[in-house]
Amino acid sequence: MDQNQNIPTPASPDGRGDHQGKDVRRGRNDIIFISALLLILAIIGLGFFLFRKEGSSVTVEVGGQVYGEYSLSRDTVVDIATGDGELNRLVIRDGKAFVETATCPDGICVGHRPISRMGESIVCLPHQIVITVTDGVDEGPDIVV
Amino acid sequence: MKPSAKKIALLGLCTAIAMVFAWIESLLPPLVAAVPGIKLGLPNIVIVFVLYRFGWREAASVSFVRIVAVSLLFGNPVTIAYSLAGGFLSLLGMTLLKKTDLLSTTGVSVAGGVLHNAGQILMAMLIMSTAGLGYYFIILAVTGTVSGIFVGLCGGFAVRRVRIR
Numbered sequence: 113m114d115q116n117q118n119i120p121t122p123a124s125p126d127g128r129g130d131h132q133g134k135d136v137r138r139g140r141n142d143i144i145f146i147s148a149l150l151l152i153l154a155i156i157g158l159g160f161f162l163f164r165k166e167g168s169s170v171t172v173e174v175g176g177q178v179y180g181e182y183s184l185s186r187d188t189v190v191d192i193a194t195g196d197g198e199l200n201r202l203v204i205r206d207g208k209a210f211v212e213t214a215t216c217p218d219g220i221c222v223g224h225r226p227i228s229r230m231g232e233s234i235v236c237l238p239h240q241i242v243i244t245v246t247d248g249v250d251e252g253p254d255i256v257v
Numbered sequence: 258m259k260p261s262a263k264k265i266a267l268l269g270l271c272t273a274i275a276m277v278f279a280w281i282e283s284l285l286p287p288l289v290a291a292v293p294g295i296k297l298g299l300p301n302i303v304i305v306f307v308l309y310r311f312g313w314r315e316a317a318s319v320s321f322v323r324i325v326a327v328s329l330l331f332g333n334p335v336t337i338a339y340s341l342a343g344g345f346l347s348l349l350g351m352t353l354l355k356k357t358d359l360l361s362t363t364g365v366s367v368a369g370g371v372l373h374n375a376g377q378i379l380m381a382m383l384i385m386s387t388a389g390l391g392y393y394f395i396i397l398a399v400t401g402t403v404s405g406i407f408v409g410l411c412g413g414f415a416v417r418r419v420r421i422r
């Protein structure tokens with residue numbers, strides 16, 4: 113079969129110097145190529161992050177189970193009860209959702225800024241609550257191979 | 258030009274190795290549980306090897322047979338469409354980049370890894386008629402780059418060291 117000429121064969125020492133020079137150049141090009149690729153991806157990713165579209169509703173999950181879904185276009189107050197008198201008060205106002213008060217020890221969820229963009233979420237770890245902005249349609253990519 | 262029996266046997270062996278790699282990969286736990294589709298791309302080591310040692314036609318044959326056979330044996334036949342789209346785009350990009358002779362196997366296979374995931378996403382957008390997979394593509398492109406480096410290093414090693422006589 114015809115062997116590819118680009119392959120440096122250890123059996124031919126006379127051609128090695130040239131191959132090594134080429135290998136070094138290719139290696140340098142590799143690094144430039146991969147760096148440029150990652151930079152472009154970072155810029156696109158940042159663009160996606162900054163210009164995310166506004167969601168239409170929030171989904172509340174408690175311990176992995178869907179607790180409820182609430183539209184962002186209607187001002188409401190939802191008391192999320194997780195048993196033993198534990199409570200997180202979710203408030204939707206002016207198209208944004210935030211946790212107003214909570215009985216959890218760390219209060220991280222209360223400190224979180226209001227959310228309204230697709231994919232943003234507020235998490236209360238002690239109560240196992242996840243509040244995520246969605247657009248009302250559940251689309252989960254399912255790519256296996 | 259009539260392919261020799263030896264060449265056919267070698268390509269068959271490569272296909273078998275690619276299938277074993279795909280099988281091993283299917284046994285490994287998902288690298289990132291939250292994001293499906295992130296794979297190391299072990300079978301692509303064989304594709305890179307065949308592309309450099311034989312050519313794009315041979316690599317395409319091995320890739321095609323490997324994807325169809327693995328999907329029928331271990332996977333869901335529906336995933337054939339995703340895999341074929343990924344395999345096609347990946348090999349197309351790698352073949353063109355190899356022709357420029359600017360990059361080593363590492364750079365070429367990074368492009369292959371990213372394009373493999375791009376092909377899958379494009380097919381998913383087509384099948385599910387949604388454009389909302391942009392985010393997902395960014396994640397898969399980054400992981401495709403990382404796995405492409407790994408595949409390229411392994412493939413390059415095989416291209417240099419495996420002797421066929």
Ligand SMILES: [Zn+2]
Nearest residue numbers: 216220221236
């Ligand atoms: Zn909390």
